[in-house]
Amino acid sequence: MSNSDYAIKVTALHKMFGDKTVLDYLNFSVPKNAIAGFLGPNGAGKTTTLRMMLGLLPTPRDKIELLGHKLPGDRTSALERIGAVVENPSFIDTLSAYENLKWFGSLYKPVNYSRIHEVIDMVGLKEATNQNFGTFSTGMKQRLGVAFSLLHKPELLILDEPTSGMDPVGRVQMREILLNIHEKEKTSIFLSSHLLDEVQKLCNYVVIINKGRRLTEGYVSDILSSNEEHYEIRVSDDSIERTKNILEAAQNIVKSITLAPRGFVVDLENDTSHLVNEILVKAGIKVQALIPLEQSLEETFMKLTNKGSNTFVSSTETTQTTKEKESKEGEK
Amino acid sequence: MLRLWNLILFELRKILNNKKAFLFLIVLNITPIIASLALLIAYISCKSLGLGDFQFLAMKRIIQAMFTSHFTIFGYTAPFFLALIVGDSFSTEFGRGYMKTLLLTPVRRWQVIVAKTSSIIIFLLIAVLLGGFILQADLFIARAITQPSGVLPNPLQEKLMDTSISMVSVSSAFQLLVITFVANLMMIGFFIVFSMFFESAILMTFCSIGSVMAIHVFYLSAFMLKELVKWFGPLEKLCFTRHFTDLFSLNIIQNVLDGSVTILSEKVLEPMGFSLLWAVIFYVLAVIIFSRKQVLH
Structure with a gap:
């Protein structure tokens, strides 16, 4: 697969907080047009990876490639084509949903007002269009976050726990929204989540990490078949x-x-x-x-994470181990 | 460029959307507001004189004195408000997660600093101009309510008394705005550097103002202490607060108002030059720190 076929390509990404290694030369790639799940137990390094991908944490040179743009040099060009929500989305409390989208959206390109209404409608917030963000429930805030990330018709959507704090109905709706976006706007989606059944229902590709290292990655159907x-x-x-x-x-x-x-x-x-x-x-x-x-993703996930970060299960993992060793040696 | 412009407008919108901003406008213009009351008292007190020209002259003197004091007081109090506004624009946004949302858009970090600074400067200039307009309006009112007496022939009256209804010349007003801009740019830069390390505006304000006060107290005492300890001398030169107090001294403002000094005079140009230099240092520092800052919330 050539570089242009990847929506995301991460190579030997390393990060330490003090003495603690958070990302241990992490490698993975996500093909274009996939709905990819990013899985791992708490503290595996998912949010840190997403933050580094989006430039919220300092990004090392040439370790991350988004839609063919190398970070950190091409960060702004990449972000023009990407929509993102990291953890709980925060907007200005005293502005309405519409105003928040209008102002934040103006930082991408000239705002198309009909598009604002379209995305508000898409995430089911039509009735709250003129309601102040400060009065929103957690679920509504998540929806507005997704609406914001869709505003400029991104080619890649990066979402961190998009259904956190949502009730079961909200989760189902969010899943439908994301599937709809993927189908209608041909958007590649990369989302981190703890909800494995949600990921299994929504994603066709997964990356599973633990202790800052990749355990496995691939199409869900391939991973589940054994x-x-x-x-x-x-x-x-x-x-x-x-x-x-x-x-x-x-x-x-x-x-x-x-x-x-x-x-x-x-x-x-x-x-x-x-x-x-x-x-x-x-x-x-x-x-x-x-x-x-039917084998569930949960079982696979539990098996992988219980075995620890040194365990590699799929055939691709052998290559991964070798690659990681090589890149580690290269780094040193 | 369009993105930066939109960002400046957005930041200005955020400041004006904040109730604190209106409170700041009132507090920073407390002198012009009091001047309006003083004008009323002066009118009533001088009414018994029966001479409109004298009444107007008395009122004009009051208003002009108020303008000088307004500008000086503004100069000394603005840093406290600036610290709070900068704290709100940076520290609070780090804490509440607004900054994270902002940085998920394709804006560059230096653009965020430029946009926030520009919006704060625009707000500050609005506050200064508002004070000037209130005082100028007072002067118009004073002229309207005090009719020329007609006792003295017009040419003589103009020679003896300043009957102009302009409070300050356009040139002086412009120069005062330049002084305000440069001096406050330096202070804003200093506060931005501070705000990078805090996620609470109040905490950031206390710490930064405390530091400003400590630096200035050191500067005030250094002229004696440097005779005793040699390294106090070079340190004194690093006290950037002295340029701020120099620019907003009553003496300089009065001289600029009466036209005896311009911003190109050495007396003003030197502190202005140093203020600009410090502003550059603070902004470079702020950009470096911000570009390496980890946005965790």
Whole structure:
């Protein structure tokens, strides 16, 4: 992939606060036209990365590239094509939603007043157009932040926890807003979030980091697909013990067994579910149901973050490790 | 350029949208407001004289004296208000997160400093001009309510008394504005450097004003102390506050008003030159600090 195909490219980004390493030669890239999730536990370095990308923290030379613009030199050119919300958006309390967008928007390019109304409408704040920002609820503030970031029709949207402080209905609406923007305005989106189910529903690409290092990145479908399949096997209560013994004996296809309320949850080798069923039926066990379970991002995330920052799971990770070592050595 | 202009307008809008700004305009123009009352008292007291020319002359003297004192008092009190406004423009914005939103737009950090300074200077000049206009309006009113007596023939009357209804000449007014601009530019630069380290306007104001007072007290005592300790001499030269007090001294303002001194005279040019030099130093420092500042809120 050439550099122009990336919306974001971060190379060996390093940051320390005092003695504490926050970003440890972080590398990742996000392709254009993706809705990418930026995941990591608290203190992983997500917000610091976003702040450095947007120039709120001093940016080292040539470590970050946004839409082909190298930072910090091309920061203003990059920001003209980017919309961003970092943490809780803050606007002038004594100005209305409309006035805030008008004034802050004038710093991008001459304000198109119909566009202000359009974005206010888009985020569902039409009734609060003339309401002072100081009287807004947390959810409304988040929406106005998103409206502000959309004002100049950006090619890339960078959002830090866009649904934080929102109720479930607000989250669903925000997801719809972002999907709508992605479809209608062809905007690439890069968002950090703790809400893994939200990310799984919204994003097609993810970057997972921990302790300032990348654990994995790639398209969600690729990350979730693995050599294993997960199934729930339901059997009657009196066959539980026998079923367990049979499954344990089939070590070559059953990788793990966990007791579930009405049977077991098992990890199987790919395309072996019919064999498990056959074994159990032949042994005279009445299999009530064999239910395939979809692997969730949450499981992957938990596995990765629990293993620690030195664990790399996907094939791309081997390359990542080598690259990081190289860049670290280069830095030194 | 258009972006910078929009930023200046936005900053001015923010200042004028703040209730404190109106309070500052009233407080900074307390002398002209009192002058209006004094004018009324003078009119009533001089009414028994029955001579409009004398009444007008008395009133004009009062107003002119008020203008000189207004300008001097303004010069000494403006830094306190400036510190608060600069604190609001920088420290408060860091604390409340406005600065973060501003820096997410494609503006450069030096542009933020230039825009905020310009808007504060414009506000300050509005305050000075407002005082001047109030006093000039007082003078018009005084002329309107005191009719020429007709006792003295007109040519003689003009020779004996200053019947002009202009409080100051255009040239003097312009020079006073230049002095105000340069002196306050230096102070604003100093306060901006300070505001980079605080997220509360009040805290920043106390600390910066405290520092200004400490520097000036040192300067006032240095003329004796430098005889005892040699390094007090060079340090005294670094006390930038002396240029500010020099520019706003009663003596200089009176001389500029009566035309005996201009801003090109050595007496004014020297403190103005040093003030400009300090302003450049403070602004360069402010830009360097701001460009490295981590905006965390």
